[in-house]
Amino acid sequence: MPAAAERPFPSAPLPGQPASPPERVAAGPLVLRRVHADDAGAIAAAVRASLDHLRPWMPWATPDAADLRSQLVRVAEADELWESGTGFIYVMVARENGASGPCAVRDPDGQFAGTIGLHRRLADAAVEIGYWTVAAMTRRGYATAAAQALTPVALALPGTRRVEIHCDEANTASAGVPRKLGYRLDRVEAHEREAPGEQGRRMIWVADGPGPAALGGTR
Numbered sequence: 001m002p003a004a005a006e007r008p009f010p011s012a013p014l015p016g017q018p019a020s021p022p023e024r025v026a027a028g029p030l031v032l033r034r035v036h037a038d039d040a041g042a043i044a045a046a047v048r049a050s051l052d053h054l055r056p057w058m059p060w061a062t063p064d065a066a067d068l069r070s071q072l073v074r075v076a077e078a079d080e081l082w083e084s085g086t087g088f089i090y091v092m093v094a095r096e097n098g099a100s101g102p103c104a105v106r107d108p109d110g111q112f113a114g115t116i117g118l119h120r121r122l123a124d125a126a127v128e129i130g131y132w133t134v135a136a137m138t139r140r141g142y143a144t145a146a147a148q149a150l151t152p153v154a155l156a157l158p159g160t161r162r163v164e165i166h167c168d169e170a171n172t173a174s175a176g177v178p179r180k181l182g183y184r185l186d187r188v189e190a191h192e193r194e195a196p197g198e199q200g201r202r203m204i205w206v207a208d209g210p211g212p213a214a215l216g217g218t219r
């Protein structure tokens with residue numbers, strides 16, 4: 001029997017700990033909603049309109065990712081991750097009235113603004129948060145609001161001791177999110193460059209528990 005940290009699936013939830021996060025989370029100006037096949041059109045349109053913004057940092061940001069079929073496949077993969085308890089991908093939807101962005105697809109909750117995911121690393125009891133926002137909707141505090149809302153959600157998953165946000169040192173926009181939320185910079189380590197904007201030095205930002213980082217932030 002492998003040690004708990006090596007089990008391939010999440011450990012059984014303790015009383016009061018949900019095995020999966022909620023499918024809908026309020027996040028200030030946003031609603032975070034489990035990604036669904038109905039979102040694929042909006043995601044593809046947003047990727048198409050944001051390729052120059054995403055390409056430096058996201059290895060998957062290719063013209064192919066702007067195709068509806070590709071996004072339908074990615075949503076199906078996200079479903080498998082969710083059901084296996086290893087990854088939880090949400091769309092960020094901005095609760096704005098009358099917003100008109102690059103996404104022609106109407107959403108009952110508002111305007112598609114990006115995605116954010118919780119990725120479980122069972123071997124070391126960590127959950128990693130990753131995100132991107134639509135190019136035309138940056139600098140509105142959306143990534144910060146979404147990460148702030150999901151930090152305590154991640155810490156409530158069984159067997160989770162800390163939440164991490166990773167970004168290349170050159171990605172100042174991404175580093176601004178954990179910095180603003182009060183995550184601590186645990187370390188910077190060399191990594192293989194995966195996207196053209198990266199320098200090859202990865203910042204590891206950590207929130208250990210329900211302290212200021214998880215609860216309040218500085219916003």
Ligand SMILES: CC(C)(COP(=O)(O)OP(=O)(O)OC[C@H]1O[C@@H](n2cnc3c(N)ncnc32)[C@H](O)[C@@H]1OP(=O)(O)O)[C@@H](O)C(=O)NCCC(=O)NCCS
Pocket residue numbers: 053054057058131132133134137138139140141142143144145166167168171172173174175176177180
């Ligand atoms: C990184 C990213 C998700 C940030 O999204 P966002 O919604 O614009 O972020 P926020 O508005 O919450 O910004 C939070 C803080 O980050 C910093 N920041 C954000 N964008 C910045 C920029 N272009 N330049 C410098 N600092 C920036 C600021 O400190 C900002 O706070 P402030 O606006 O009060 O000064 C977005 O720029 C993005 O999608 N980038 C491309 C994909 C990517 O890099 N994903 C992360 C991979 S690790």
